[in-house]
Amino acid sequence: MSKTEVVVYANQDLLAAAAAARLVTRLVDVQAAKGSASLVLTGGGTGIAVLSELRASTARDAIDWSRLDIYWGDERFVPADSDDRNEKQAREALLDHVPLDPKRVHVMAPSDGEFGDDPDAAAAAYAEVLASNAGPEDHGDVPSFDIMLLGLGGEGHTASVFPESPAVYETERSVVAVRNCPKPPPTRISLTLPAIRRARDVWLMTAGEAKADAVALALSGAGEVQLPVAGARGHRRTLWLLDRAAAGKLTKVYQPPTA
Ligand SMILES: O=C1O[C@H](COP(=O)(O)O)[C@@H](O)[C@H](O)[C@H]1O
Numbered sequence: 580m581s582k583t584e585v586v587v588y589a590n591q592d593l594l595a596a597a598a599a600a601r602l603v604t605r606l607v608d609v610q611a612a613k614g615s616a617s618l619v620l621t622g623g624g625t626g627i628a629v630l631s632e633l634r635a636s637t638a639r640d641a642i643d644w645s646r647l648d649i650y651w652g653d654e655r656f657v658p659a660d661s662d663d664r665n666e667k668q669a670r671e672a673l674l675d676h677v678p679l680d681p682k683r684v685h686v687m688a689p690s691d692g693e694f695g696d697d698p699d700a701a702a703a704a705y706a707e708v709l710a711s712n713a714g715p716e717d718h719g720d721v722p723s724f725d726i727m728l729l730g731l732g733g734e735g736h737t738a739s740v741f742p743e744s745p746a747v748y749e750t751e752r753s754v755v756a757v758r759n760c761p762k763p764p765p766t767r768i769s770l771t772l773p774a775i776r777r778a779r780d781v782w783l784m785t786a787g788e789a790k791a792d793a794v795a796l797a798l799s800g801a802g803e804v805q806l807p808v809a810g811a812r813g814h815r816r817t818l819w820l821l822d823r824a825a826a827g828k829l830t831k832v833y834q835p836p837t838a
Contacts, residue, residue, distance in 0.1 A: 591786035599632035622665030623730035654687035698756035727778035735806035739769035781813035795828035
């Protein structure tokens with residue numbers, strides 16, 4: 580049975596440092612149990628801050644980076660060298676500074692890559708990447724990611740699934756092209772909610788007062804069409820990591836989880 584837990588930190592810096600420490604612990608535990616681990620990255624201010632904290636941590640050397648698969652939950656469909664790319668930001672913050680196996684870093688194609696300016700082809704290719712990395716134990720065409728990191732927008736988007744957009748109604752495909760996003764850049768590639776729910780653990784990480792309404796609504800049972808982040812959960816555990824401002828409209832007092 581899936582658990583939902585909420586942990587509130589005093590501010591965004593503390594949240595990012597604590598999330599980085601949790602990542603080390605969880606990835607080391609998973610690698611000890613299974614040999615390798617998979618991690619899905621998010622873009623956004625908090626997501627990239629967590630990667631920077633992980634880079635700065637000496638404990639990062641406890642992770643066997645060569646036995647870690649890296650994926651993305653969403654990507655901005657822009658040229659490879661654009662500062663808007665989630666991949667570029669993640670590489671600068673962490674990935675270029677740790678000994679990953681390049682074959683295990685699964686990027687979504689940029690708009691000047693092998694599929695040209697065709698986000699549907701790039702999305703379909705990423706769905707193939709996921710399918711080729713899913714094993715029989717995954718019972719489908721998406722790996723059971725060990726940890727999926729996600730952020731959220733004040734209007735309730737997560738990954739690049741925006742409220743009342745075609746992507747939020749998708750039930751068949753694991754990855755879709757997203758157009759006309761209200762937040763720039765307008766064209767993106769995103770995992771869908773059913774693919775997100777294939778993750779064992781989903782960590783929703785956000786900071787700031789602008790996210791407080793979306794956080795409170797998601798945790799009080801809002802529908803995923805109007806508030807896609809409400810549909811983001813792991814099949815083992817959903818962990819919300821918040822700063823005080825983002826938690827400011829929660830009515831219940833959340834205690835740190837014991838495990
Ligand atoms: O555009 C995006 O935004 C969200 C949230 O970003 P934030 O800076 O408001 O925290 C992020 O989760 C997503 O990956 C990204 O593409």
